[in-house]
Amino acid sequence: MFIQNCYEILSKYGSSLLLGVRTTLIVALTGTAFGLILGLLVGGFRAAKLDLTAGAAAKFFKKLFDIVANIYITVFRGTPMMVQAVFLYYALLNVVHWDALTAAIVVISINTGAYMAEIVRSGIQAVDKGQTEAARSLGMSNAQCMFAVVLPQAIRNAFPAIGNELIVNIKDSSVLMIISITELMFQAKSIAGSTFHFTETYFIEAMIYLLLTSVASFVLNLIEKRMNRTATLTIPMSDTDPTNASLMRTSKED
Amino acid sequence: MQAEQPIVEIRDIRKRFGNLEVLKGVDFSVREKEVVCLIGRSGSGKSTLLRCINLLERADSGTIRVFGEDILHTKDVNAYRAKVGMCFQQFNLFSNMNVLENCTKPQCMVLKRSKEEAREIALHRLDQVGMRGFAGADVRTISGGQKQRVAIARALCMDPKLMLFDEPTSALDPEMVGEVLNVMKDLAEKGLTMIVVTHEMNFARDVADRVVFMDQGKIEEEGTPEELFSHPKSPRTEAFLRSAANK
Numbered sequence: 001m002f003i004q005n006c007y008e009i010l011s012k013y014g015s016s017l018l019l020g021v022r023t024t025l026i027v028a029l030t031g032t033a034f035g036l037i038l039g040l041l042v043g044g045f046r047a048a049k050l051d052l053t054a055g056a057a058a059k060f061f062k063k064l065f066d067i068v069a070n071i072y073i074t075v076f077r078g079t080p081m082m083v084q085a086v087f088l089y090y091a092l093l094n095v096v097h098w099d100a101l102t103a104a105i106v107v108i109s110i111n112t113g114a115y116m117a118e119i120v121r122s123g124i125q126a127v128d129k130g131q132t133e134a135a136r137s138l139g140m141s142n143a144q145c146m147f148a149v150v151l152p153q154a155i156r157n158a159f160p161a162i163g164n165e166l167i168v169n170i171k172d173s174s175v176l177m178i179i180s181i182t183e184l185m186f187q188a189k190s191i192a193g194s195t196f197h198f199t200e201t202y203f204i205e206a207m208i209y210l211l212l213t214s215v216a217s218f219v220l221n222l223i224e225k226r227m228n229r230t231a232t233l234t235i236p237m238s239d240t241d242p243t244n245a246s247l248m249r250t251s252k253e254d
Numbered sequence: 255m256q257a258e259q260p261i262v263e264i265r266d267i268r269k270r271f272g273n274l275e276v277l278k279g280v281d282f283s284v285r286e287k288e289v290v291c292l293i294g295r296s297g298s299g300k301s302t303l304l305r306c307i308n309l310l311e312r313a314d315s316g317t318i319r320v321f322g323e324d325i326l327h328t329k330d331v332n333a334y335r336a337k338v339g340m341c342f343q344q345f346n347l348f349s350n351m352n353v354l355e356n357c358t359k360p361q362c363m364v365l366k367r368s369k370e371e372a373r374e375i376a377l378h379r380l381d382q383v384g385m386r387g388f389a390g391a392d393v394r395t396i397s398g399g400q401k402q403r404v405a406i407a408r409a410l411c412m413d414p415k416l417m418l419f420d421e422p423t424s425a426l427d428p429e430m431v432g433e434v435l436n437v438m439k440d441l442a443e444k445g446l447t448m449i450v451v452t453h454e455m456n457f458a459r460d461v462a463d464r465v466v467f468m469d470q471g472k473i474e475e476e477g478t479p480e481e482l483f484s485h486p487k488s489p490r491t492e493a494f495l496r497s498a499a500n501k
Contacts, residue, residue, distance in 0.1 A: 053331060134346035134405075137308055138412060139336030139364040148359060152350040 020187030028169040031108030039116020047124035076114035082175040123158030163220035267316030278471035291458035294468035339409030345401040379407040399430030
């Protein structure tokens with residue numbers, strides 16, 4: 001009975017479920033991507049230290065930025081995304097005349113950005129400060145040091161947490177049904193409403209979410225392994241014997 | 255010795271961290287091609303003095319002239335730092351880059367050299383420290399002594415006129431100390447101006463033109479290795495050398 005009902009739902013409503021998956025993925029992926037960009041900007045500036053020679057104006061703007069960023073993070077981590085969605089969607093509807101999907105993407109991006117900002121900030125702060133000192137001692141500017149040395153390491157360290165945000169977004173985008181976007185939860189609710197097979201419909205929905213998050217986590221694991229793979233290959237570039245550690249130089253000229 | 259002009263001239267610099275005064279008025283100078291070793295106990299201010307020279311720390315007062323330039327008031331800190339190489343106790347190789355990239359990227363970014371030019375210079379410098387064969391290696395896979403030699407090559411790639419070494423062998427296993435000291439000795443023989451904070455008394459004795467003993471934020475005594483090690487004038491110097499010899 002249960003299986004038969006599931007089969008019927010799938011054959012009859014398969015396309016609307018697929019539409020739901022599509023919308024869910026669009027919202028979750030773009031939301032995570034924009035959220036990461038926002039998080040890199042906000043978290044990066046928050047963790048950045050001013051030069052010792054920085055002037056009063058730079059100090060003032062840094063302080064101002066820190067205060068604004070702090071408020072942003074507190075507000076968006078401290079209120080439910082569902083509430084953020086309804087509030088912003090309706091509050092801005094008459095100002096920007098946006099459709100629900102755009103609003104959903106904006107809300108999930110800003111929400112994710114708040115979390116990402118903290119992930120990026122702690123990732124940056126976890127990078128050994130000797131890396132910065134070495135970069136600066138070679139003459140790199142603050143920005144060069146940040147982009148070439150610190151951020152790549154911070155992102156590598158924080159990658160599991162960043163990937164986790166994608167998985168969270170695949171699931172939590174379901175609350176965005178509140179503004180009637182056709183994501184998976186919204187579609188499932190409609191199907192359940194018209195078939196009255198609540199258990200079967202929501203069972204299918206749960207399985208689809210599980211499949212999506214499993215695939216996402218598999219892909220994230222692959223990327224993580226790739227990032228941490230050490231390049232152990234040693235390219236022989238001269239006849240210098242690399243095993244002879246006491247050999248200091250092969251050329252006498254300088 | 256020819257007429258060598260002072261490259262580094264430090265007058266009465268002071269530095270405090272909170273309540274702790276680390277440098278209590280230090281006068282110090284280094285001439286071109288000179289190798290100066292700074293010795294002293296932990297906390298005597300020798301590392302801080304070194305870090306003040308390339309502005310990793312900012313002296314609270316006093317003047318520091320390097321290459322004739324008043325560096326506490328220099329406009330372009332990065333251009334100045336590019337002329338002064340520094341090696342750290344913990345090597346600080348960039349762990350997101352391989353050995354070769356560690357040496358090429360800073361050249362491209364700071365000195366605006368082309369990739370090919372930077373690569374050529376990097377390979378030459380890696381060769382000089384015996385690490386050319388490891389150009390493609392991940393920096394996390396090589397030994398401490400090898401890391402420090404790469405760090406020296408990386409600094410040399412910037413063609414520094416002055417090299418600062420902050421306890422370059424203190425984090426190394428004993429069997430790796432020699433390979434790093436040999437590289438440094440080689441640089442000294444080639445006439446590079448060097449300031450070395452070290453606990454390696456034998457290195458100071460053999461390689462240094464002048465040894466400076468720091469104690470409690472001041473220079474207690476300085477002189478040739480012969481003067482300082484064999485005939486220390488200050489009782490503090492003598493006590494330090496005795497305790498260092500007993501280790």
